[in-house]
Amino acid sequence: MVKTAKTASAAAETGEAWHSLDIEKSLRVLDSDRNTGLTNEQVKERLHKYGSNELEETAGRNSWDILLDQFKNIMLLMLIGVAFVSGFLDIVKLQQGDLKPGEVPFKDTIAILLIVILNGVLGYLQESRAEKALAALKKMSSPKVRIVRDRRTLEVSAKELVPGDIMLLEAGVQVAADGRLIEESNLQIREAALTGEAHAVEKEADLHLGEDTPLGDRINLVFQGTEVVQGRAKVLVTNTGMKTELGRIAEMLQSVESEPTPLQQRMSQLGNVLVTGSLVLVAVVILVGLIRTGWNFATFISLVEVSLSMAVAVVPEGLPAVITVTLALGTQRMVRRNALIRKLPAVETLGSVTTICSDKTGTLTQNKMVVQQVATVKQKFQVTGEGYTPEGEFILEGKSVNANHYPELQTLLLACVECNDAELQCEANNAPGSNGGNWKILGDPTEGALLTLAGKGNFQKENLNQQMPRVGEIPFSSERKRMSVIVKDESESLIENSANFILFCKGSPELILQRCTYYLEGWQNAELTENQRQEVLEKNNQMAGKGLRVLGFAYKPMDNKPSGELNEDQLEQGLVWLGLVGMLDAPRPEVRDAVAKCKNAGIRPVMITGDHQLTARAIAHDLGIAKEGDRVLTGQELQKISQQELEQEVDQVSIYARVAPEHKLRIVQALQNRGKFVAMTGDGVNDAPALKQADIGIAMGITGTDVSKEASDMVLLDDNFATIVAATEEGRVVYTNIRRFIKYILGSNIGEVLTIAAAPIILPMGGVPLTPLQILWMNLVTDGVPALALAVEPAEPNVMKRPPFNPRESIFARGLGWYMVRIGVIFAILTIILMEWAFTHAQGYGDPDRWKTMVFTTLCLAQMGHAIAIRSNTQLTIELNPMTNPYVWGAVILTTILQLMLIYVPPLRAFFGTQVLDFGELMICLGFSMLMFVWIELEKLFIRWFGKTRS
Numbered sequence: 001m002v003k004t005a006k007t008a009s010a011a012a013e014t015g016e017a018w019h020s021l022d023i024e025k026s027l028r029v030l031d032s033d034r035n036t037g038l039t040n041e042q043v044k045e046r047l048h049k050y051g052s053n054e055l056e057e058t059a060g061r062n063s064w065d066i067l068l069d070q071f072k073n074i075m076l077l078m079l080i081g082v083a084f085v086s087g088f089l090d091i092v093k094l095q096q097g098d099l100k101p102g103e104v105p106f107k108d109t110i111a112i113l114l115i116v117i118l119n120g121v122l123g124y125l126q127e128s129r130a131e132k133a134l135a136a137l138k139k140m141s142s143p144k145v146r147i148v149r150d151r152r153t154l155e156v157s158a159k160e161l162v163p164g165d166i167m168l169l170e171a172g173v174q175v176a177a178d179g180r181l182i183e184e185s186n187l188q189i190r191e192a193a194l195t196g197e198a199h200a201v202e203k204e205a206d207l208h209l210g211e212d213t214p215l216g217d218r219i220n221l222v223f224q225g226t227e228v229v230q231g232r233a234k235v236l237v238t239n240t241g242m243k244t245e246l247g248r249i250a251e252m253l254q255s256v257e258s259e260p261t262p263l264q265q266r267m268s269q270l271g272n273v274l275v276t277g278s279l280v281l282v283a284v285v286i287l288v289g290l291i292r293t294g295w296n297f298a299t300f301i302s303l304v305e306v307s308l309s310m311a312v313a314v315v316p317e318g319l320p321a322v323i324t325v326t327l328a329l330g331t332q333r334m335v336r337r338n339a340l341i342r343k344l345p346a347v348e349t350l351g352s353v354t355t356i357c358s359d360k361t362g363t364l365t366q367n368k369m370v371v372q373q374v375a376t377v378k379q380k381f382q383v384t385g386e387g388y389t390p391e392g393e394f395i396l397e398g399k400s401v402n403a404n405h406y407p408e409l410q411t412l413l414l415a416c417v418e419c420n421d422a423e424l425q426c427e428a429n430n431a432p433g434s435n436g437g438n439w440k441i442l443g444d445p446t447e448g449a450l451l452t453l454a455g456k457g458n459f460q461k462e463n464l465n466q467q468m469p470r471v472g473e474i475p476f477s478s479e480r481k482r483m484s485v486i487v488k489d490e491s492e493s494l495i496e497n498s499a500n501f502i503l504f505c506k507g508s509p510e511l512i513l514q515r516c517t518y519y520l521e522g523w524q525n526a527e528l529t530e531n532q533r534q535e536v537l538e539k540n541n542q543m544a545g546k547g548l549r550v551l552g553f554a555y556k557p558m559d560n561k562p563s564g565e566l567n568e569d570q571l572e573q574g575l576v577w578l579g580l581v582g583m584l585d586a587p588r589p590e591v592r593d594a595v596a597k598c599k600n601a602g603i604r605p606v607m608i609t610g611d612h613q614l615t616a617r618a619i620a621h622d623l624g625i626a627k628e629g630d631r632v633l634t635g636q637e638l639q640k641i642s643q644q645e646l647e648q649e650v651d652q653v654s655i656y657a658r659v660a661p662e663h664k665l666r667i668v669q670a671l672q673n674r675g676k677f678v679a680m681t682g683d684g685v686n687d688a689p690a691l692k693q694a695d696i697g698i699a700m701g702i703t704g705t706d707v708s709k710e711a712s713d714m715v716l717l718d719d720n721f722a723t724i725v726a727a728t729e730e731g732r733v734v735y736t737n738i739r740r741f742i743k744y745i746l747g748s749n750i751g752e753v754l755t756i757a758a759a760p761i762i763l764p765m766g767g768v769p770l771t772p773l774q775i776l777w778m779n780l781v782t783d784g785v786p787a788l789a790l791a792v793e794p795a796e797p798n799v800m801k802r803p804p805f806n807p808r809e810s811i812f813a814r815g816l817g818w819y820m821v822r823i824g825v826i827f828a829i830l831t832i833i834l835m836e837w838a839f840t841h842a843q844g845y846g847d848p849d850r851w852k853t854m855v856f857t858t859l860c861l862a863q864m865g866h867a868i869a870i871r872s873n874t875q876l877t878i879e880l881n882p883m884t885n886p887y888v889w890g891a892v893i894l895t896t897i898l899q900l901m902l903i904y905v906p907p908l909r910a911f912f913g914t915q916v917l918d919f920g921e922l923m924i925c926l927g928f929s930m931l932m933f934v935w936i937e938l939e940k941l942f943i944r945w946f947g948k949t950r951s
């Protein structure tokens with residue numbers, strides 16, 4: 001446990017620490033009211049005085065680290081080596097007076113070093129932009145806090161909190177500021193972020209502690225950044241922003257996630273292979289050259305020059321930058337489709353998802369609940385009305401009835417209000433056609449729907465809370481699937497056969513019914529017979545079979561308030577059954593198409609829900625997730641089978657019902673063991689382990705707890721299943737584009753290397769066809785610019801009509817390696833033929849080196865044809881709409897103009913060591929380069945005719 005000095009700026013003014021003040025005094029010090037909160041004027045004033053509740057980001061890599069990281073790349077290190085060797089050769093030439101007239105010494109060295117620096121700076125700019133963008137994305141998912149302010153309960157962004165605010169906490173939230181507990185119920189908080197202590201700490205409001213109590217023992221305080229694991233609380237905010245305990249130890253803040261993507265890792269492996277390969281090649285060329293010609297210093301120098309060019313040619317200098325930009329653009333496109341990426345690898349790995357495990361409520365359905373039926377033991381009421389507006393009728397046997405005439409219904413409606421943590425609020429709405437009010441809920445939609453139902457029978461929370469104040473509760477959790485509250489009955493006439501205290505309980509009908517001994521008949525408690533139990537379960541099944549979400553209600557009058565800790569096994573026994581409430585949570589209309597799209601794309605959607613199996617099945621059928629007769633596995637069954645047995649079943653089951661969060665973890669693990677690549681949604685605190693285990697953990701942006709968001713790779717801003725499918729589609733596009741430009745860049749590199757290596761063999765007296773400077777130009781500009789344009793290529797028409805690729809496949813899989821070698825060889829053959837012809841042709845002119853410029857130009861222009869043709873793997877260029885990616889055409893035109901400038905603008909010509917080509921020569925270069933385009937188009941036709949698909 002960490003010991004710290006006295007906390008609290010405001011308390012410091014009084015000379016005391018918050019944990020040693022009692023509640024009333026704390027409220028007085030901060031001039032706040034536990035029921036009404038601060039006034040708006042006070043908030044304004046305090047925001048000015050204390051600033052907004054934000055921590056200054058100190059974590060993450062600093063600028064120096066990012067810059068230095070750029071130069072840790074083995075390929076850049078090799079380039080630096082090449083620069084120095086090239087500089088050394090120039091020194092030798094200077095000493096021996098070997099420089100040609102007009103040749104600038106150290107040109108290549110300076111150019112290579114400049115490129116290395118430029119590459120480093122570009123990488124730095126992109127990475128720091130990516131880090132900032134990720135940090136900004138992270139802020140977008142920053143938590144909301146429920147507070148009481150100016151007499152109202154509202155939700156504000158965490159940064160708007162000020163000392164004196166009254167903050168409401170519930171399970172799953174991350175505490176947004178430091179505070180003094182005013183009230184709590186079963187509150188347990190995990191303070192690992194602060195104290196390193198993994199176990200949750202039980203908190204208590206009604207205590208004041210000694211001043212020297214260490215931080216970890218201040219159980220009447222809560223701290224920013226810690227997580228509410230269980231229970232509820234009302235808290236007086238004492239410190240915000242950098243004044244909080246977390247602010248004080250800001251270095252313990254979690255850093256922005258920026259792990260290298262699997263692709264980046266593979267790229268650095270590729271770098272190692274390329275560098276080692278090129279060094280071996282260099283050694284071979286020098287050795288073979290020397291063996292052939294015998295030792296001769298001039299030959300040695302020219303062989304070293306060839307080797308240097310080869311070493312430069314083999315390194316794809318532009319590739320890392322293109323990859324970073326592609327991933328960054330991917331995150332932007334995804335956020336436009338409501339998927340917020342929290343960890344960069346998710347952009348690329350999303351494309352490989354084979355199974356999407358989704359919650360039902362809110363993700364597949366709208367989470368806008370409307371109660372349609374209420375069934376007591378003897379009566380069945382239909383309920384009318386729409387949305388959350390508390391206006392509607394109770395219909396019994398076709399007739400509208402007054403709820404107050406039915407004691408069972410009346411007590412059930414009372415339970416709806418009392419056993420409820422949500423709030424129903426009416427916002428003024430003057431829009432034409434509206435009835436003057438826009439009803440909204442704050443809190444869980446299931447509970448919101450219950451408040452609306454109660455409102456239809458004239459039971460309002462505001463009136464009832466005073467007559468029946470809550471004195472205890474056992475909160476809802478997905479494991480318990482029920483909640484109970486104990487209220488003190490101070491009303492005169494709400495319930496006829498009341499006692500001093502009443503326990504109200506609601507939750508999964510089967511579980512509540514198990515705990516009931518009686519049922520309410522009129523105002524009397526009657527013994528519940530076995531037949532009646534079966535009838536209730538039958539009614540429950542009927543409602544659930546229609547896709548309704550059904551809750552059971554019960555109550556228990558009690559003479560005394562139970563003392564000490566509330567024991568659920570004792571309290572939730574011997575209950576009086578009240579009835580069932582069935583609410584409709586309609587499926588989201590867009591999900592049906594998204595499910596069909598998933599299936600077409602070879603992705604299996606799976607529903608995992610805490611709800612009843614019949615409700616789950618009805619909705620799954622409606623959405624096309626499961627077919628008639630498909631197997632449903634329940635939490636109870638899951639509990640009984642071993643992990644191996646689950647693995648056998650997991651491929652056949654599309655619906656898991658009545659599951660608890662820990663089952664989700666088992667399901668993900670079983671699927672993964674079957675080789676599946678799993679995306680899994682979750683919203684609760686206890687979903688975090690499953691989200692972490694899944695290949696893509698997806699949290700809900702609206703209903704998700706902060707803890708689940710923290711554990712996720714992606715957040716759904718609209719909680720919608722269709723968004724997962726959209727993000728998967730984007731992931732596939734990103735991955736396809738990355739493979740496309742890798743093929744494009746590395747194919748040309750292989751062509752360059754082979755051409756340079758062939759030159760001393762074919763033209764022993766010709767010298768090196770390409771200088772390192774020209775090669776750098778090709779790799780960075782004539783390859784790099786079109787590659788960037790290829791990175792934004794839109795989706796191919798079949799992107800969601802093919803099965804996912806294996807996420808663990810090598811980068812060279814599905815013919816990519818073979819394509820690179822094949823295209824590299826074609827490149828080299830074309831250029832070598834041209835080189836042979838141009839060399840002989842150029843000897844007749846006054847400038848015998850002109851053939852080198854022809855080789856240089858042909859290689860560059862051939863890459864332009866390659867860029868145009870590679871846009872699609874299957875469609876011919878004439879079949880593609882040029883406007884779907886105008887950037888490629890823009891890049892080709894721009895690069896061609898730049899290339900021509902290198903030949904025809906005198907200063908550039910001098911710098912790059914080129915010669916002027918006449919029109920005929922230029923046309924010959926163009927002709928040879930067009931052959932590259934023609935070859936790739938012919939390949940597509942060939943594949944089409946012979947029916948094979950190529951990656």
Ligand code: ATP
Pocket residue numbers: 359360361362444446447476477478479481482483506507508509550551608609610611612
């Ligand atoms: P999903 O897992 O698809 O989101 P869900 O909302 O039904 O579905 P949980 O929130 O874990 O899953 O709820 C499980 C069950 O607990 C519900 O089916 C219902 O019977 C019961 N339940 C849900 N909300 C409450 C609540 N606020 N109070 C009491 N019981 C509830």
